[in-house]
């Protein structure tokens with residue numbers, strides 16, 4: 150069953166191509182206009198770039214600032230990589246200027262607010278990466294590792310801090326399956342492979358990684374590792390960091406090879422220092438991950454439960470006592486009513502619960518039957534496979550829909566956290582309230598939420614926010630809302646991020662998460678691995 154991890158057949162859902170017809174239906178457009186009565190419209194016409202139909206036009210209208218890379222650094226990079234792999238043309242620089250948060254999408258529409266890297270470097274191997282890091286340190290050039298560029302926390306923003314210039318390090322040429330160990334069921338994948346490319350290489354041998362974040366089509370193996378990504382099957386198959394057995398990273402201080410055996414007592418697990426390091430310590434070049442045989446069977450089902458609290462209690466039971474689902478997703482009352490999970494196809498009362506299993510035939514059937522019995526006994530109402538099918542078919546469309554909604558004049562963004570089962574509902578309420586208060590009633594904010602990753606001790610909460618956009622200060626409007634939401638998470642004892650990572654946007658809250666001593670420890674690691682401070686300044690550590 151390899152097809153699930155291939156690009157969706159619907160070309161409109163692929164970020165690489167403009168949709169032939171708008172993804173936001175006429176009906177939804179009318180609803181958005183009716184609810185939000187937007188006064189702002191697109192600040193600038195859009196055209197395609199490598200991200201998602203963003204405003205390259207902005208770059209065409211306003212000539213980009215000249216590259217600040219000095220000729221000596223340019224020549225040294227060219228000697229290390231070959232001149233054709235040191236790109237300073239405007240469109241390549243523009244395509245590496247931002248990630249994909251709402252503010253990034255807005256900045257694509259506001260030419261003056263957009264910073265470009267001074268060059269884009271395209272290394273092919275570890276030797277070239279080591280060489281270019283040495284050149285960067287010598288010439289005081291900041292280096293931003295760039296995978297798929299899908300960061301939603303400012304992780305790939307080309308900031309140079311105190312340095313003279315900044316380059317994006319595009320890892321797309323590191324695109325090989327280095328080794329598949331079928332006996333141990335591990336695969337060594339290079340960092341620049343995208344999700345679909347990695348899964349296609351594995352599927353040829355009957356295996357899958359099965360890591361499917363919503364950004365699957367573009368995000369890369371290195372990006373997954375550097376951000377501790379979580380995919381849609383993470384409840385059963387494990388988040389990306391939990392799948393990693395070994396990794397290699399080139400840092401300015403040298404190359405690290407971490408992880409020798411599936412279990413060890415040889416001191417603290419240093420792999421964990423690179424997982425989630427967000428390019429601030431070095432460049433992850435290769436990751437050895439656990440893989441699975443392609444699933445023989447897949448079953449995804451929808452259920453309706455009476456409330457978010459009732460659904461959360463059921464998910465807790467499944468997570469703690471089993472049978473554990475591979476996919477679990479519970480929409481709150483607002484998300485259910487708006488039909489967010491199913492692209493507007495399945496609205497309704499109560500809360501939508503999706504559960505799914507993938508693997509061997511007997512295992513899938515056994516867990517599905519046992520779960521159905523448990524849910525039915527608890528009063529849940531079966532909706533069958535169609536509810537889950539409409540979620541599956543629409544799950545990669547959201548990125549492009551955001552562009553279209555922004556054009557309609559609304560603010561639209563997502564944010565996420567995780568908390569213990571005991572605190573989950575309190576955090577759900579506190580973050581929702583913080584967002585609604587910060588945006589203000591006059592902006593008619595709609596805050597919807599779902600649970601999508603289960604642990605024995607708790608679960609993640611993923612919030613979607615839509616509001617009327619403030620035409621006078623759209624950036625400040627969202628920054629205030631995001632600030633309030635992150636403060637609420639920290640105050641409620643939840644994490645500041647479950648899987649989007651820290652980047653630049655969450656860095657001011659890192660001390661609230663790990664304490665001042667924890668931040669000092671990370672700074673010491675950075676000083677050891679990156680003494681000149683060239684690696685992704687301002688990300689992870691403010």
Ligand SMILES: Cc1cc2nc3c(=O)[nH]c(=O)nc-3n(C[C@H](O)[C@H](O)[C@H](O)COP(=O)(O)OP(=O)(O)OC[C@H]3O[C@@H](n4cnc5c(N)ncnc54)[C@H](O)[C@@H]3O)c2cc1C
Nearest residue numbers: 296297298299300304362363364369371372378379428433
């Ligand atoms: C629409 C949308 C949906 C998303 N859904 C999910 C989801 O379901 N689950 C999830 O976990 N995330 C999700 N994200 C967030 C994002 O896709 C993840 O953080 C992803 O792991 C980033 O991968 P990337 O290759 O795009 O990394 P990039 O965006 O290129 O980089 C992210 C960070 O990692 C660093 N980095 C990248 N590659 C390397 C490397 N080889 N070595 C060192 N540092 C590196 C960068 O410098 C940056 O700090 C979503 C994003 C969008 C836009």
